[in-house]
Amino acid sequence: MEDICIYNGGEAISRIVFGQKLSGVTGAFAHCTGSAQTLPVYMIYDRNVEAFASEAEAVLSGEPGLKFCGKYGVEASEENKTMASVLGMNGWLLENGADRNAMILAIGGGITTDMAGFAASIYKRGVRFAYIPTTLLSQVDAAIGGKTGVNYDSYKNMIGVIRQPEFTFICPEVLDTLPVRDFLSGAAELVKSFLIEDGGWYRRSVDFLSRFHEAADKPAFLKTGRAELLELIHAADSVKAGVVSRDQFETGERRKLNLGHTFAHAIEKNAREAGDDITHGEAVSMGMVMAARLSTRAGLAEKGFPEALETDFRNAGLPVDCPYPVQALVDAMSKDKKAENGTIHFVLLSAPGSVAIYDMTASHAAEMLAI
16 A cells, blocks of 8 residues: 655655554654664653554564664553653653654554654654554544644643654554544544545445444454555545645645534533543544534535434444533633634535635534524
8 A cells, every 4th residue: 555645845744654564664664764874763652552562662673774762651641641741751762862863653542642743843852753553543633744732721732833753654453452432533533534525435434434333243343344444544644644735734724624623622621621531533523513513504514414414423333412512612612722813713514525614703603503
């Protein structure tokens, strides 16, 4: 399967590399060593994927041209996604002699890659880094596109930078042990990609997820459907890489990738404060349905479109109903990091593959949804 590149002015600045096995990551390093000089590799990983980290360590330790310099485990959770955690990573790098030639390799889900990428971006004013994402959500979204950062005061990703990894290595093997709920959380971001740019992939993704949802033995289904899943991941990453290449710093088109996310981040903040258990992907799924409803209220989508989307999502095992009244989301939406002068760039949609930016205040959106 062909690699995907993210470009800046025609120059490839980041590469998404695909492989069937974790051992294939050594091939990804071939693109970034660039000289006969030995590349020092420092691993930052989620302790929940200790086995994958150990396997990667064994592979890299025996690879010519690479010098494995140690690994640092983190507790990956939204509560720990803080500046304190990032400073802990920087302290470990300093204590272990990481210099400006270091390569930081992050292994884990989106929380781990967000934090490690941010730590690498500010350590000694920036060192190289790369990712091995181990969740579907990170393989199709969080580890793609260069956004790094941490939460602040219950607000998602309020502190961070946009800086591209040298490469992101996508391996479906690491998804075999992923809990069903976490897989579906990533599935919401997968579907989001094809609502932004379709090309027939939206229906294919919903069909795959519906069969997964109905399967009695879901791990067995994923193993037999690994090739089909990898095609979907490749297609989703192609969508995101294309958008990011055209608008790396989110001044226009990249805003489309926030489909459902303004609502989702507000849902997540309410959930944390209420002690409710809602994953990011679940919030995004609810947020996309709310965006579809708002699209109809704004006259951009035909009547019945939100209901059709809800049916597809339910068949795919994705949640559709927000547990909080829309008015309860207004304050958090108003303080969203993407709000500008009190206005939010809502991403609305009229059909799979047809989205548009619609500017309004959070209060106006809530009023329209309450009609």
